Amino acid sequence: MIRLPAAGGVLRDHTPRATPLPLSTEAGPLASRTVFSAAHVVADPYADTTPDGPAAVDWDATLAFRRHLWAQGLGVAEAMDTAQRGMGLDWDTAAELIRRSAAEARSTGGRIACGVGTDQIAAGTGTLDGVLRAYEEQLALVEETGSQAILMASRALAAAAEGPEDYLRVYAHLLRQASEPVILHWLGPMFDPALEGYWGSSDLDAATDTFLQVIAEHPDKVDGVKISLLDAGREIDVRRRLPAGVRCYTGDDFNYPELIAGDEQGFSHALLGIFDPLGPLAARAVRVLDTGDVKGFRELLDPTVELSRHLFAPPTRYYKTGVVLLAWLAGHQDHFAMVGGLQSARSLPHLAHAYELADDLGLFPDPALAEARMRSLLDVYGVTR
Template sequence: MSIRLPSADGGYRLHRPNTDPFAPLACGPAHSRMFYSAAHVVADPLAASAEAAPAVDWEATLAFRHRLWSQGLGVAEAMDTAQRGMGLDWPTAAELIRRSAAEAREVGGRIVCGAGTDQLSAGGPYSLAAITAAYEEQLAHTEASGAGAVLMASRALAAAARGPDDYVQVYGGLLRQCARPVVVHWLGPMFDPALTGYWGHSDLDEATEVFLKVIAECPEKVDGVKVSLLDAEREVDIRRRLPAGVRCYTGDDYHYPELIAGDGELVGDALLGIFDPIAPIAARAALALDRDDVSGFRELLDPTVPLSRHLFAPPTRFYKTGVVLLAWLAGYQEHFTMVGGLQSARSLPHLATAYELADGLGLFPDPGLAEDRMRRLLSVHGVES
């Protein structure tokens, strides 16, 4: 039986659903690489219309994190995949961090959490002291929760900084006071246009020098860097120039297989939003690397790239919509609703292609359920399939 899917050109195509999905997997963390999945949040559709604050379905949200841990993946919590700065405010993010860190302790799961400055309103501009204090508040909360911290890029700092020295001052002060090594995240403007010119330069070569200077001044306080620029050559260059012992977590959802596999001399770790929907495949790929089976790793992960490039297509910041769609189709949540109404951020043809690509990869444990839910979504939009 086939399902009729709408195309971007206004036409339709037939898709025959997969009948051979990946079997459930339960395993411990890989030892050859560090794999973190930036995880989405599940909205509470019944409470969302009645409350001003973002309404999160805590039970479903935490259950999804347990699913990632059970497959050996770490969880990167309260990052941009969780709609940080796009519907998820700081009070809700703080509660998410507290709850997820507690759950991680219960099962021995790996977790790192985003610490930024999003409690500062969009009004600004703010002083460097105010920006530093905001970072300190979130960093203290994350550390008190028992989780590792990811120093996220700050919209407030991007707006206030007069040049590279301001970034060096703020980040240097934060790193010197961290209780444990952190991950420093460089999020490119394709993910958040408000971060254009980060590190004090619009020129990426000059910005890279400032970024590396920040790391070089306090390498003992940096577990790793996460580079989200969708620029594989630049990431490889940064990796080669990092101080010894500092990891490079790829955040490149376009080129992750080759960046993780490495060149035999330098290999990569990963902290990726695409690991949320492709967790069953990512977990198996990680185990392949533990066996030094690089070709098996690539055979598993390379076919996922078309799906990832589709989900992260411009405007890239709306990739979360496809991620949540696939979680609903897979049966990991009972609705396709997002905080802030972000489920409307992508077109129906875009969502149809996401379904088709994910189904082709065998990512839906129950293909019949996924097909039924996709048919219902199409019907709501007036498409009879």
């Protein structure tokens, strides 16, 4: 029994699981869906850093976690918002992360796609030409590593653009330059408030039309789109309007089971931050889906939604804290420290409930280790037993 803090300053009892959820060790790629896990970075806890200084990364632990994801048959979406791009991970360190992870992917045969942004320049300080140069620099680096490029939403572009035509110009230029089809990422303001009004309008219908126009004008250069708006209806609408051959990768951490399962008119692939802590379970569920068993897929994945909605609760951009907590509790890293000091971004009751929900799902390979580590965190906060 472990006593966990809840809202209102009370403690409640939780009985940890004795055994983890049994998961197969089947290897090999997934068949019916392309699935990426957006992976977190492991901080170097011994580095003498400051929240606004360059990030210090534990490279061995960071790359080991990517090997863990590849071993499940998942792809790795590298240097995305889950890796704290713009929230502790600076561009120089992100570039090194991309190089190292791409080399690791080549050596293990893992699939990798990497985020291309403009975080060399601060939002509000760049011109459209400066935004283009920043995008070009990052696109060149990602392509040099042999990775697929994910064109991420840009804070600098959101600040510099005066309307939809500026987005059309920038993205048309980048897509013409891309040597291989890219993934376009529409990240909503719940994940990053600086992206409010992206695609030139705060009206989602107008923004959607501009987004689809970019794709329609360059369908041969767009492998797929990742939509992170936490709006299943919006994603389904976009999915049905995509040109033939352009995939939809769900980025909806609230509604992913139904979107991946799909309907009579299609389905979404996946590029999800929640598949960082759910990696083995997500892979098992998709393998069930590979057999055509939609019901079995939903039975495995639907119970995880409560945990995901908790981790991604407002302010959504701090979901990374819960993701890293679960990685520590699961034994993927030896500490609960994050670049930028973001381990302090969620309250103890929030973290305690994340542990409780993950434990109920059987996500921890060693439940006793997870309990011991959760107790050590409670001790740091002075929780009486």
